[in-house]
Amino acid sequence: MxxxxxxxxxxxxxxxxxxxxxxxxxxxxxxxxxxxxxxxxxxxxxxxxxxxxxxxxxxxxxxxxxxxxxxxxxxxxxxxxxxxxxxxxxxxxxxxxxxxxxxxxxxxxxxxxxxxxxxxxxxxxxxxxxxxxxxxxxxxxxxxxxxxxxxxxxxxxxxxxxxxxxxxxxxxxxxxxxxxxxxxxxxxxxxxxxxDSPAARLIARGEERLLLLDEVEALMASKALVVDACRNVVRDAGSVVALATRPVLFNLARVLAEAWPADVPRDTLIARAFRMKHADESHRARLRVEMGRLRTMLGALADVTATRRGFALVPRRASEVVVLARPVEEEHASMLAFLADGESWSSSALALALGASQRTVQRALDSLAAAGKVQSFGRGRARRWMTPPMPGFATALLLPTPLPID
Incomplete structure (x- = not known):
């Protein structure tokens, strides 16, 4: 040399x-x-x-x-x-x-x-x-x-x-x-x-506050029943129920948890879970079916009881019910979390990291670009996507699977 x-x-x-x-x-x-x-x-x-x-x-x-x-x-x-x-x-x-x-x-x-x-x-x-x-x-x-x-x-x-x-x-x-x-x-x-930046958002008894990572760790070790919207699971200190493949059931569980200890009207549940503005008897029948399925899935953690105006969540062991959500929630939040690290990403890399098809990722990127939330440079295989970091949030912790389930 x-x-x-x-x-x-x-x-x-x-x-x-x-x-x-x-x-x-x-x-x-x-x-x-x-x-x-x-x-x-x-x-x-x-x-x-x-x-x-x-x-x-x-x-x-x-x-x-x-x-x-x-x-x-x-x-x-x-x-x-x-x-x-x-x-x-x-x-x-x-x-x-x-x-x-x-x-x-x-x-x-x-x-x-x-x-x-x-x-x-x-x-x-x-x-x-x-x-x-x-x-x-x-x-x-x-x-x-x-x-x-x-x-x-x-x-x-x-x-x-x-x-x-x-x-x-x-x-x-x-x-x-x-x-x-x-x-x-x-x-x-x-x-x-x-x-030292907010890593999640706690929703309990109608109030919200941001949590640091060590506070999230303490929450997961507590005796509360946690409806975890970061991973779409419901858990307490003893067990975990994964609902990532059952989005309707998870949406119902989240609505019930946000209202706890109160119940939730049937029309509200239909609007939030089924995305229907006007409910009819077919929707109410479907709600009864889905609530039965949710009751079965959460059997070890909580009961889902019918009330005069709707349904309520009743934990079996926990003394409190909370919802853990991302600091910022919107459509394509997982993709924005990756892009918010300040680096430039290819659509193929995003597809690999998100476990989604490249076509799905590309459609989402086009939608975000049209809304002015991301920008691209280059062409063809050299095309890269990026967005400025979200100030004040722990963007590297907003990955789709940031929290343990066991």
Whole structure:
């Protein structure tokens, strides 16, 4: 490795992409192309960065397996930054194995972190934890330690383990300051702010208030009967009933919970659950059928009793009934939650993260764009969608599955 390449690599490791480009901007050999690609990625030009890294991978000879593996890892990181979540995980795993076999443990660890971050983004927490389990970041530089602790904190937030998350963020902040990379320090500070931002909304006895994540954790551990509109489940301290595939039943349960301890008139239930402005006898008959189904589903948690004017929810063990909802609720709220992280997303990445078809996602994006809530740039496969962050809310916690059910 010549002196200019070595100096550019040190500049990139210190978070100085302009210093790296000053040394290799006019060179077209494989190592320079790779470093230029990483520098452009740090500067935010992800399209150019991806092209340069791919050119570098092709330019390295067949005997330079480690260099090509590093290029694959760099391309995966660029894909993650551009929210292109469909990149082949098998290629990254093969690159990680190559790096480990040749003793490049630092870049192998970086490859592992990229895969864990991808799993975290798409909500596959169990897989992310298994991949991270037992991994010790101690032998690596402070920047790697900070990245590790950020991932630990991210998993803990989604598992509602706020003490674990705060401790991990303290360690991440210490490592980021030691690394001296401003961008990394800013990422840690942003994560810390999430813990002090509203993560959910509590509705009880006709009143509403915002909850921080640690308050949500305390609520889930309490003896209250919680109708959880973040995951469409009903739970108390002893059991959980999932109604994600039964939207009508969940809507009925939520209306009853919001009115508790009072009952709800039949016409109100029909309007809220069936979206009917005017009820007739067929709707009332359907309401009786659905209430029977809800009574069966909630049998271990609560009873649904008929009153003179409607129905009421009567918990069996809990002394209180509450509704837990997102801080902001509107159509396509889950999609807006992903877009509100400030990054640009492809429609295919959103489809993967939401578990929906790309056509469904595209229709929703077109609707949001028509309402001025999102904007796009680029064309074809390069088209990306984004929206400014919602100030004052923990947008990273508004994922479709942010809360545990067991």
């Amino acid at each position: 010549d002196s200019l390449i070595a100096a550019a690599a040190r500049a990139l490791a210190a978070g100085d992409p302009l210093g790296a480009l000053n040394r290799v901007a006019l060179r077209d050999d494989a190592p320079a192309l790779a470093l230029r690609g990483i520098a452009m990625a740090q500067l935010g030009d992800l399209v150019r960065a991806k092209a340069l890294v791919r050119s570098a991978a092709r330019a390295f000879g067949p005997k330079e397996a480690v260099a090509r593996a590093r290029c694959i890892v760099a391309e995966a990181e660029i894909a993650l930054a551009s929210r292109d979540l469909g990149w082949p995980a098998k290629s990254l795993d093969a690159a990680r194995a190559t790096l480990e076999a040749h003793g490049d443990h630092l870049n192998a660890a970086h490859a592992r972190y990229l895969e864990v971050r991808r799993l975290l983004l798409i909500g596959r927490l169990d897989e992310a934890e298994r991949l991270l389990d037992g991994f010790d970041p101690a032998p690596f530089p402070p920047a790697s330690s900070a990245a590790h602790e950020l991932i630990v904190a991210g998993i803990a937030m989604r598992r509602l383990r706020t003490k674990t998350a705060r401790a991990a963020l303290v360690r991440a902040g210490r490592a980021a300051r030691h690394a001296g990379i401003p961008g990394l320090t800013a990422e840690v500070e942003s994560a810390v702010r999430l813990l």
